[in-house]
Amino acid sequence: MIGSIREGAKNDKTCTHYDLGITIMINSVGVIGAGTMGHGIAEACAIAGLEVCLVDVSDDFLATARQKINWSLESLLKKNIIKESVESITSRITTSTNLSDLSGVDYVIEAVKEDSEVKSRLLKDLSGVLKPGCILSTNTSTIPISELASESDRPELFIGLHFSNPPVMMPLVEIIMGSSTRESALNETKNLVKRLRKDFVVVMKDVEGFLINRINDRVITEALAMHEEGATIESLDSMARFRLNFPMGIFELLDFVGIDVVFNANSELKKRGFDTSSSKLLGKMVKSGKLGTKTGNGFYSYPGGSSYSRHMIIPGAEMYSVSPLRLVSTAINEAAWILENEVASLEDIEKSMVMAMNWPEGPLTMADRFGIRNVVEMLRQRQSATGLSRYEPNHLLLEMVEGEKLGLESGTGFKYWKVERTRFGSVIYRKQHTHALVTLDRPEKLNALDEDEWEGLRLALEHAMADSSVRCVIINGNGRAFCAGDDIEMMKGWRSKRDVDQWIKNYSTPLLDLLAKYQKPIISAVNGFAFGGGCELNMMFDIVVAAEDAIFSLPEGLIGALPPIGTTLGTALVSRKLTRYALTGEWIPARDAMEIGIVDVVVPGDQLLTVASEFAEKISKMAPLSIKEIKSAVNSVRSVFSSQVALGTDKLAGLASTRDFAEGQDAFVHKRKPTWTGN
Numbered sequence: 031m032i033g034s035i036r037e038g039a040k041n042d043k044t045c046t047h048y049d050l051g052i053t054i055m056i057n058s059v060g061v062i063g064a065g066t067m068g069h070g071i072a073e074a075c076a077i078a079g080l081e082v083c084l085v086d087v088s089d090d091f092l093a094t095a096r097q098k099i100n101w102s103l104e105s106l107l108k109k110n111i112i113k114e115s116v117e118s119i120t121s122r123i124t125t126s127t128n129l130s131d132l133s134g135v136d137y138v139i140e141a142v143k144e145d146s147e148v149k150s151r152l153l154k155d156l157s158g159v160l161k162p163g164c165i166l167s168t169n170t171s172t173i174p175i176s177e178l179a180s181e182s183d184r185p186e187l188f189i190g191l192h193f194s195n196p197p198v199m200m201p202l203v204e205i206i207m208g209s210s211t212r213e214s215a216l217n218e219t220k221n222l223v224k225r226l227r228k229d230f231v232v233v234m235k236d237v238e239g240f241l242i243n244r245i246n247d248r249v250i251t252e253a254l255a256m257h258e259e260g261a262t263i264e265s266l267d268s269m270a271r272f273r274l275n276f277p278m279g280i281f282e283l284l285d286f287v288g289i290d291v292v293f294n295a296n297s298e299l300k301k302r303g304f305d306t307s308s309s310k311l312l313g314k315m316v317k318s319g320k321l322g323t324k325t326g327n328g329f330y331s332y333p334g335g336s337s338y339s340r341h342m343i344i345p346g347a348e349m350y351s352v353s354p355l356r357l358v359s360t361a362i363n364e365a366a367w368i369l370e371n372e373v374a375s376l377e378d379i380e381k382s383m384v385m386a387m388n389w390p391e392g393p394l395t396m397a398d399r400f401g402i403r404n405v406v407e408m409l410r411q412r413q414s415a416t417g418l419s420r421y422e423p424n425h426l427l428l429e430m431v432e433g434e435k436l437g438l439e440s441g442t443g444f445k446y447w448k449v450e451r452t453r454f455g456s457v458i459y460r461k462q463h464t465h466a467l468v469t470l471d472r473p474e475k476l477n478a479l480d481e482d483e484w485e486g487l488r489l490a491l492e493h494a495m496a497d498s499s500v501r502c503v504i505i506n507g508n509g510r511a512f513c514a515g516d517d518i519e520m521m522k523g524w525r526s527k528r529d530v531d532q533w534i535k536n537y538s539t540p541l542l543d544l545l546a547k548y549q550k551p552i553i554s555a556v557n558g559f560a561f562g563g564g565c566e567l568n569m570m571f572d573i574v575v576a577a578e579d580a581i582f583s584l585p586e587g588l589i590g591a592l593p594p595i596g597t598t599l600g601t602a603l604v605s606r607k608l609t610r611y612a613l614t615g616e617w618i619p620a621r622d623a624m625e626i627g628i629v630d631v632v633v634p635g636d637q638l639l640t641v642a643s644e645f646a647e648k649i650s651k652m653a654p655l656s657i658k659e660i661k662s663a664v665n666s667v668r669s670v671f672s673s674q675v676a677l678g679t680d681k682l683a684g685l686a687s688t689r690d691f692a693e694g695q696d697a698f699v700h701k702r703k704p705t706w707t708g709n
Contacts, residue, residue, distance in 0.1 A: 056222055057081055060132040061139050062152065064095035064125075067169055068141035070197035073099045076122045077112060077198070078226045083135055084125045092125040099123065102198060129159050137222060139191055141169040144294065149173065150181045157183040165215050167191035171243050172298040175208035175236045185210040189219050190233070192240060194386045195287075202385035206233040206240050229385060231378035238304040239295075241374050242382050245393060247299055247306055248360040248420075250292060253280040254309045261352045263329050268349035270357065273644055277388040279343050280357075281329035285322035289315045305420045350633045350641065355400050358393065359408040362400075365393040366424040376444060394444035398437030399647075400640070402430045438462050448499060457486030458508075459493060464501045465646040466494040467639075473509025478517040479563050484537040488544055495550060501650045501657070504642045505571070506555040507564075512580070515562020521591070521686075522695045530683035538679060542595075545570045546668055549661050551649050555642040556580045556620075557635065565618075566595035568628055569604050572664070575642045576620040577635040582628055584608065585615040590694030590704070591685055594678025599671045604628055 057080065061072040064086035072084045072095070086092050103116040112119070124131075132138055138160060142148055149168065160166065165187045168178050179188035190206030203223045207216060216232070223230045233240045239247060253266055267279025284292050293312040300306050315321070315328065322328035330341040365379050374382070380392025397405050406423045413421035430436070430443065437443030439462070450461035458469040468490045470477035477483070487505075494500045507513050524530050545552070545567075554568050556576040561583045568574045568582075576582075584593040593600070593612050600608045604627045611618055623629040633641045649657065685691050689709045697704035 056136040056218070056225070058083065058135040059137045059139065059222075060085065060135040061141060062086075062129070062132075063140065063142035064091045065141070065143070067193060067195060067197060069095035069099055070102075070195070071139055071141055071169065071193055072123055073102055073119075074193075074198045074226050074228075076119050077103075077106075077114075080122065080225070081135075082123045083131055084123055085127065085129060085132060086125075087127060089125075089127060092127070096120070096123075096125065102196075106198070129155060132156075133159055133161060135160075136164060137218075138164060138166050139169055140167065141193075144170060144172065144291075144298070146173050146177070146298075149178055153178060153181040160184070163187070165189065165218055167219065169193055172239055172295050172302070174238065174302065175206050176210065179208040179210060186212045187215050189215050190236075190240065191219060191223075192242070194242075200386065201228055202382065203228050203230045204233060204240055204242055204382065204386070205230050206236060208236050229381070231374060231382045233374050233378075235371065235373045237368075237371075237373055238302045239299050241368060241379065242386050243295060243299070244304070244368065245361045245364050245379075245383060246387065247296060247304070248364045249357060250280060250284065251296070251307055251309070252357050252360050254311060255307070256352060256356065257281075258309075258311060262348065264343070264346075265348040265352050266357070267343050268345055269352050269354055271343050272345040272349060273641075274354050274358065275390040278340075282341055282343060284312075285328035285330055285332075285341075287322070288324060289321045289328055307418070307420075347632075350631060350637065353408075353634075353637060353640075355404060355408050355640065356412070358396055358400075359405050359412070360420060362393045362397040362405050363409055363421075363424050363427065366397070366426045369394070370424060370426040397427075398443035398445055398447065399643070400437070401439050402427055402436045402443055403439070406431050452493070453486075454489040454493070455482040455486035456480075457483060457490050459490045461494075461497065461500060462643075464499065464650040465643070466490075466497070466500045466503045468494070468503055468505045470505070470507045470513055473507075473511075475517065476511035476514035476559060477507040477509065477564070478514045480517040480520045481533070481537050483517075484541055488541040491541075491544055491548065491552075495548065500550065501654070502551040502553060502646050504553045504555055504639070504646055506639065506642070507557060509558070511558040511564075512554070512556040512560040513564025513567070514559050515564050515585075518589070518695055518698055521589075522699070524686040524691075526687045527683045530686040534679050534683060539676075542570070542675065546672060547665055549658055551657065551661065553642050553645050555638045556582075556629070557638055559583075562586055562593065563595075565628070566593055566600065569595055569600045570668070572661075573631075573642075573645050574629045575631045575633060575638060575645070576623065576629045577638045578620055578632055579635060580620040580623075580629075580632075582618040582620070582623045583615060584612045587612065588615045588694065588704075589698050590688065590691035590706075592678070592682055594682050595675055598674035598678045599668065602671050602674070603668070 059075045059080050060083045061068050062085045064084055072082045075082045100116060103119055106112045107116060140152060142152055166182055166184055167189045169191055171192055175190040179185040182188050188208055189211050192204035194200035205219055220230060231241060256266060257263060263281045267281050270276045270279045289312055293316050296306060296308060300308055319325055320327045323332050326332045368374055368379055369376055376394060380394060383389040383392050406427050409421045409423045434440055435442045438447050441447050441449035447463045452459045456472045458471045460467040470483060472483060494503045552571040553573040554571045556574060557580060559581050560568060562585060565582045565584055584596045586593045596608050597612050607626050620629060620632045624632050631641060690706050693704050
């Protein structure tokens with residue numbers, strides 16, 4: 031129908047074609063299939079003010095669908111999600127068991143069982159029934175649109191319209207173009223989706239699994255592989271929930287969707303050429319009837335049969351035993367393939383997983399955060415270990431690594447990030463969007479603290495404090511140590527109390543005073559050795575993440591000195607047990623250090639910076655003023671012990687003029703046993 035371009039009032043039942051200046055009068059929609067998806071789509075259309083004809087083979091099925099629609103609408107009304115009465119909305123829904131009753135509708139959505147044979151028979155039965163110009167869409171998650179279109183009498187007006195469950199509540203619809211689909215059918219479908227008050231993504235090429243399910247299959251397949259290799263369901267689900275911040279754990283999601291649904295979708299993808307692996311575990315569960323919440327038993331148990339109640343998943347140490355990068359690396363690889371092959375735009379790839387799956391960010395943004403180089407390395411490791419082609423890194427990712435487009439690390443990846451690189455003496459400063467990474471960079475000296483490093487660390491922290499966009503700081507060490515403590519070569523130069531007093535005034539006190547009043551959270555990522563001052567500085571940080579092989583120690587007594595922070599602030603706020611280690615110089619393994627209170631989290635070494643960055647990201651989502659006041663309160667407690675710390679450094683200065691101090695330095699340098707005189 032030719033007409034003027036209209037802006038469509040809220041109560042108008044007209045969907046407007048803005049691109050061609052044509053007003054398409056979509057007043058009525060036919061929905062075929064009254065199952066979960068079908069009656070949900072019908073309900074969504076009726077809420078939007080459209081006349082709906084819901085068709086199924088049985089009056090009983092239709093009666094059940096009406097009951098479920100009424101129940102859903104009453105729930106929405108109670109929650110003030112809708113304002114119109116249930117009776118008014120349901121008056122726009124008619125039901126039928128006869129396809130001929132669809133002859134006058136403007137748009138048809140097929141939503142029968144996800145079975146290509148069933149859908150094909152239906153489409154053949156529809157031939158000659160629908161009026162000319164009526165667009166025919168299919169709600170499918172895996173079956174190629176072009177394959178189904180060839181069974182219809184209108185391939186040029188045939189399109190994929192993939193709703194997520196539940197259709198009424200989920201905000202996104204996936205629109206898939208078939209090989210013959212006209213642009214006009216796409217535009218009219220977009221407008222219909224807008225009328226339903228939903229957003230959409232467009233899949234421009236008819237590939238297996240389209241967009242959302244291709245990416246979902248990668249995550250699910252990898253989670254199953256990790257479980258079959260020995261990772262527990264609880265560790266994987268808690269990692270997904272509390273580290274990747276997914277709304278549900280992967281196995282929790284499988285139970286909710288239905289083990290049989292996921293198994294069948296995976297089988298369809300594999301049958302149609304998608305490079306995936308079938309899960310023997312899922313197949314066994316389907317055969318045994320363990321289908322998830324609908325049977326009361328799946329990966330978790332659900333007392334009460336089919337009534338849905340979420341399994342309680344809580345964070346714990348085990349969630350750090352599995353790698354989030356491994357879980358999402360193939361999803362990132364798939365997203366890169368989709369982008370490279372122009373199946374969907376970058377924006378639609380990201381939007382699809384954020385809106386349809388409730389991910390906190392899209393897979394390509396995740397790639398930037400993890401680092402493109404790290405993604406490629408993980409894929410190569412998995413390909414080497416398994417020989418499976420699905421792990422082969424996509425060309426786009428390889429080109430990005432070659433071009434130094436590494437994501438957050440370089441400032442450019444799939445997105446642009448605020449970065450800055452500078453150096454303060456032997457300390458490297460990198461701003462990485464909302465946090466700063468400060469790296470002690472004397473690897474040949476195990477990052478031992480000399481004057482240059484004491485000053486460089488202070489200057490780097492001051493620089494981060496002055497940048498309002500930096501929400502927190504991560505401190506780590508380059509090489510095989512976090513920090514081996516104060517540099518012996520520097521300490522050998524202390525001949526008198528005056529020398530140490532000067533060092534305290536110029537280097538130690540300025541940094542310690544800054545740490546005592548620092549307004550932004552400080553996270554440390556401890557690898558290797560954290561001895562002496564390297565151990566003590568961690569007692570002034572807010573969150574300490576340590577690698578499994580990290581070693582802490584307070585060995586100052588072995589060289590005739592003392593740990594001024596460890597024996598004062600440390601014993602008061604961290605643990606009385608530190609006294610033992612100050613008196614003996616014993617090594618403290620990472621897990622013992624966590625038990626004592628020096629360390630907050632112990633993780634595999636290859637996840638050290640990943641976990642530290644996860645904490646930084648969580649902090650960035652907190653209210654800035656709240657963080658400032660939390661830090662202020664914590665600092666006020668630490669300041670109570672400032673005089674004791676000063677006393678500790680004064681006692682260190684006093685020891686510097688003793689014979690035992692000189693003996694300790696010399697014995698350490700010459701790798702011999704010291705001879706103490708007590709003078």
